[in-house]
Amino acid sequence: MGRRGLVVSALSSVVVLLVIFAIFWLAPGGPTFRAFFFNPHDMWQAFVGDPQKGLLSVGRGLVTNIWMFLLSEVLVLIFGLFIATVRLSQSPVLFPFRALATVYVDVMRGVPIVLVMYMIGFGLPELNLGFLSNQSPAVYGCATLTLSYSAYVAEVYRAGVLSVPHGQLLAARSLGLTHTATMRRVILPQAVRNVIPPLLNDFISMQKDTALVSLLGAVEATRAAQIYGDTVFNFSGFTVAAILFLLLTIPMTRFTDHLIARDRNRRLATT
Amino acid sequence: MDKVLELTDVVKRFGDNEVLRGVSLTLHPHDVVCLIGASGSGKSTLLRCANLLETIDAGTISLFGQSLQDPRIDPDLVRQHVAMVFQSFNLFPHLSVLDNILVGPVHALKRRRGEVRDEAIALLERIDLRDKADDYPDRLSGGQQQRVAIARSLAMRPSLLLLDEVTSALDPTLVGEVLDLLTDLAHQGTTMLIATHEMNFARDVANQVVYLDRGVLVEQGTPEEMFSNPKHESTRNFLERVR
Secondary structure, three states, X not given: OOHXXXXXXXXXXXXXXXXHHHHHHHOOOHHHHHHHHOOHHHHHHHHHOEHHHOEOOHHHHHHHHHHHHHHHHHHHHHHHHHHHHHHHOOXXXXXXXXXXXXXXXXXXXXXXXXXXXXXXHHHHHHOOOHHHHOXXXXXXXXXXXXXXXXXXXXXXXXXXXXXXXXXXXXHHHHOOOOHHHHHHHHHHHHXXXXXXXXXXXXXXXXXXXXXXXXXXXXXXXXHXXXXXXXXXXXXXXXXXXXXHHHHHHHHHHHHHHHHHHHHHHHHHOOO | OOOOEEEEEEEEEEOOEEEEEEEEEEEOOOOEEEEEOOOOOOHHHHHHHHOOOOOOOEEEEEEOOEEXXXXXXXXXXXXXXXXXXXXXXXXXXXXXXXXXHHHHHHHOOOOOHHHHHHHHHHXXXXXXXXXXXXXXXXXXXXXXXXXXXXXXXXXXOOOEEEEEOOOOOOOHHHHHHHHHHHHHHHHOOOXXXXXXXXXHHHHHHOOEEEEEEOOEEEEEEOHHHHHHOOOOHHHHHHHHHHO
């Protein structure tokens, strides 16, 4: 893009932004809308909370979302890899496990995550299984996210493994590497590079789905915003929650783009 | 003399398609045997069977007198002794040139990295790519990549080197550097089984040339016999077509 191109694209961006802004500003209900969703006072109040009025902080709620998805992401990476490995196994002995893994993936991808959340969050405590039945809603939320998203991530891994050219497998095996060593040293490192973009997609989706734990009664960012809205009758808390979620997901997207670019540059760089 | 590799009446089918129809072939130490024949004649399949990338349907293959059809044989152990180089190089793009060479000795032979490193560097010097040790394969030309792939197999100190049309994917100007390397290896006594379309190369380095036609070993002999005075009609036809 030349200098002229930069000027044109900057101008067109400004025009588009102005039009969108004008629509919100000049709409007949504009002032009401702004007072309802963008009131600075309410936004701040919702963010910090006010214990005396029973208002929970959206900002503190977000901490719950953050540790939930951090924990779930680690668990999903591990459990998803496990399922994918089973599905990709070849040994006849493992056939029943392969079948089980296939059924698992089908079921978890087919059932709405809300239902899985209810079954685990309300079902497990009913079972009276000691440790398993005595967890907080947030922990059940993590379990749900892990079980559900592992099915998606297993398929992402599997596609990644299958995208590595067959010659790579032949070359590794002909060096005398075992099946396990071939997977670990040759296939998976390449598969991981191929799966980073779709994996990130699932992670962003999962970060947002941490909000579903409010169904089990846990207070996270969106639930705190809802309480604020119900009490004060102002929805600015939702705007705050939306902005906070964006602040989490956008840097992650940019960071991943950076990683992909760095890997590509390194492979094409000459010493 | 010891036999490195001995194929006896080897049959290989893919479904109804019989790709090898009773092939018998023997390699002694320091032999350089070139397999020639049209595409689809079974050259590549024969090489793959020899290091157990494919299992055969009948006959026997033995390595130093040990049958590879014995169920107690560990294919990974066999492949550590029988190295293979492919038409499409198949270098590992996520590893540097040096690590490509180290991966076999370190992770298959379980040798210490520091100990193998010097050998790997020496191999890189031998293929004139010492300065590319830390580069990634994508940066190299096809000829350089194939030389690295050959070095990668040599790092395993194999008893037998299988080469599957290793110059067929190369730009014509890059074929020479790879064939020169193979010629060097032949002179140093490396036992090699080479599937190739390079007839001049076969004439120069092979001590035996084998002509395969649709899975049948039609004729075998020294390069002089095969290229100057082929006995079979189909060998003559093939050689006339490729000339």
